[in-house]
Amino acid sequence: MTYCLAMRLKEGLVFLSDTRTNAGVDNVGTYRKQHVIAPGPSRVFVLESAGNLATTQEVLDRIQRDLATEGGHESLASVNYLFEAALYVGRVSRQVVTEHGDGLVGVDATATFILGGQIQDGEPDILLVYPEGNYIRASDELPFLQIGEAKYGKFLLEMAATLDVNPATATKSALGSMMSTARANLSVGPPYDLGVYVRGSFKVDEFRIDADSPVLVALQRTWERQLRASFAELPSFSREDLDRVSRSGEDS
Amino acid sequence: MTYCLAMRLKEGLVFLSDTRTNAGVDNVGTYRKQHVIAPGPSRVFVLESAGNLATTQEVLDRIQRDLATEGGHESLASVNYLFEAALYVGRVSRQVVTEHGDGLVGVDATATFILGGQIQDGEPDILLVYPEGNYIRASDELPFLQIGEAKYGKFLLEMAATLDVNPATATKSALGSMMSTARANLSVGPPYDLGVYVRGSFKVDEFRIDADSPVLVALQRTWERQLRASFAELPSFSREDLDRVSRSGEDS
Numbered sequence: 088m089t090y091c092l093a094m095r096l097k098e099g100l101v102f103l104s105d106t107r108t109n110a111g112v113d114n115v116g117t118y119r120k121q122h123v124i125a126p127g128p129s130r131v132f133v134l135e136s137a138g139n140l141a142t143t144q145e146v147l148d149r150i151q152r153d154l155a156t157e158g159g160h161e162s163l164a165s166v167n168y169l170f171e172a173a174l175y176v177g178r179v180s181r182q183v184v185t186e187h188g189d190g191l192v193g194v195d196a197t198a199t200f201i202l203g204g205q206i207q208d209g210e211p212d213i214l215l216v217y218p219e220g221n222y223i224r225a226s227d228e229l230p231f232l233q234i235g236e237a238k239y240g241k242f243l244l245e246m247a248a249t250l251d252v253n254p255a256t257a258t259k260s261a262l263g264s265m266m267s268t269a270r271a272n273l274s275v276g277p278p279y280d281l282g283v284y285v286r287g288s289f290k291v292d293e294f295r296i297d298a299d300s301p302v303l304v305a306l307q308r309t310w311e312r313q314l315r316a317s318f319a320e321l322p323s324f325s326r327e328d329l330d331r332v333s334r335s336g337e338d339s
Numbered sequence: 340m341t342y343c344l345a346m347r348l349k350e351g352l353v354f355l356s357d358t359r360t361n362a363g364v365d366n367v368g369t370y371r372k373q374h375v376i377a378p379g380p381s382r383v384f385v386l387e388s389a390g391n392l393a394t395t396q397e398v399l400d401r402i403q404r405d406l407a408t409e410g411g412h413e414s415l416a417s418v419n420y421l422f423e424a425a426l427y428v429g430r431v432s433r434q435v436v437t438e439h440g441d442g443l444v445g446v447d448a449t450a451t452f453i454l455g456g457q458i459q460d461g462e463p464d465i466l467l468v469y470p471e472g473n474y475i476r477a478s479d480e481l482p483f484l485q486i487g488e489a490k491y492g493k494f495l496l497e498m499a500a501t502l503d504v505n506p507a508t509a510t511k512s513a514l515g516s517m518m519s520t521a522r523a524n525l526s527v528g529p530p531y532d533l534g535v536y537v538r539g540s541f542k543v544d545e546f547r548i549d550a551d552s553p554v555l556v557a558l559q560r561t562w563e564r565q566l567r568a569s570f571a572e573l574p575s576f577s578r579e580d581l582d583r584v585s586r587s588g589e590d591s
Contacts, residue, residue: 236490238488238490238491238523238524239490239491239493239494240494241491241523242491242492242519242520242522242523243566245522245523246563246566246567246570247567247570255575255576256570259570259573259575260570263570263573267494268494270494270497271490271493271494271497272490280584281581283578292578292583293583293584294578294581294582294583294584295581295582295584296581296582297582300581300582301580302574302576302580302581305574305576306573306574306576309572309573309574310569310573311498313565313568313569313572313573314495314498314566314569315498315499316565316569317562317565317566317568317569318498318499318508318511318512318515320561320565321511321515321558321561321562321565322554322557322558322561323507323511324507324554324557324558325507326535326544326546328553328554329533329546329547329548329552329554330546330547330548330549330552331544331545331546332532332545332546332547
């Protein structure tokens with residue numbers, strides 16, 4: 088599986104992706120799932136992918152071919168809005184799955200994407216592209232998106248993700264969500280790819296965070312210690328504080 | 340959906356269940372999913388259920404009928420080991436699903452259970468009963484079991500659940516796991532049913548914790564504040580601490 092997330096901040100966008108792939112526990116690999124595409128001076132895209140690895144790779148190859156090929160066809164260089172970019176990615180994704188349909192009976196070949204970035208003077212934004220080809224935006228109330236193994240780390244993002252934090256703080260909570268997921272689910276793991284985009288810069292700073300990265304080790308140690316301390320400091324209560332259920336005899 | 344968990348401690352067992360059921364978002368109900376059955380002086384069982392509500396209710400009714408009916412048949416009064424009780428529950432569960440099979444085409448009628456308790460001088464234990472009728476125990480390393488929407492609250496249990504904590508502390512982390520789940524997933528919600536069993540007592544203390552319970556409100560407030568504080572206290576790092584990915588031109 089996979090865990091990728093993206094956060095929308097007032098200052099810009101933060102992307103974090105794991106790199107683990109597996110086709111059964113005896114076929115585990117490391118693949119980049121976060122890709123920066125900058126097809127022009129005033130446009131930049133970050134594409135995070137989850138789902139069938141063959142599909143996501145072919146989608147990326149087709150996106151690059153569309154950029155490299157002359158002609159009036161749609162591409163990430165031609166779209167004028169992020170939602171058009173999302174629809175374009177969704178269409179390519181559906182085409183790939185459809186064309187392999189005959190050979191993929193009983194296999195889920197679909198892929199899901201998070202597409203983020205900025206086009207010219209449009210607002211930076213993040214969109215989730217479904218296998219069906221349509222998309223949703225993140226809300227202002229919960230300004231984050233997740234794909235893949237999203238459940239384990241959702242609570243932390245709900246607590247921490249707001250528009251107002253700066254990219255450094257957002258990165259810490261993104262890594263907290265990622266660590267919670269990787270600890271609970273073996274199919275998600277380091278190294279992690281971090282992308283930080285500051286609005287108007289049209290340039291994504293990319294970092295690779297390895298399992299033995301001092302930053303990651305320090306964050307993980309502190310995070311787990313803090314969590315345990317939080318448990319210890321939760322208010323104690325006695326049984327008298329609770330509503331006891333009175334029973335007479337057996338209960339069903 | 341549902342979220343039920345159980346923890347095995349040196350001192351005894353802790354059970355926590357939500358009560359929300361839903362058949363679509365326009366058909367939401369509250370049903371007890373934690374049931375204490377004490378069919379004799381030196382045996383007590385706690386059964387937590389997830390899955391098809393009709394199936395779980397018929398399983399409970401059949402368990403009670405087996406207890407109420409004379410005869411040499413197996414029941415929770417006759418089994419000598421907890422694993423026999425688990426196999427018995429699994430067999431009843433499969434029977435119910437099988438007998439309704441004709442009427443349930445395309446519907447998942449299966450149910451999953453956590454069975455805990457103690458029989459005579461056997462060790463108190465918790466077992467997860469699969470829809471297939473077999474079972475697993477919790478390990479000593481991670482002495483907890485979960486059924487239903489298990490992913491959201493797994494990380495917290497992995498951090499907090501050990502054999503050595505007392506039931507009061509275990510209850511706090513169980514509620515923390517439950518609150519994380521309920522916040523992230525609407526299909527899990529209060530009131531919550533708490534069961535605490537002290538080894539050798541053959542009596543389960545049962546509590547119902549409502550959404551407006553002062554204990555729950557205080558725990559939730561403190562827990563969220565502590566978590567946010569934990570984020571704030573995570574070590575800061577500058578971009579220079581990370582391995583920047585150098586890029587030349589476009590990337591795929």
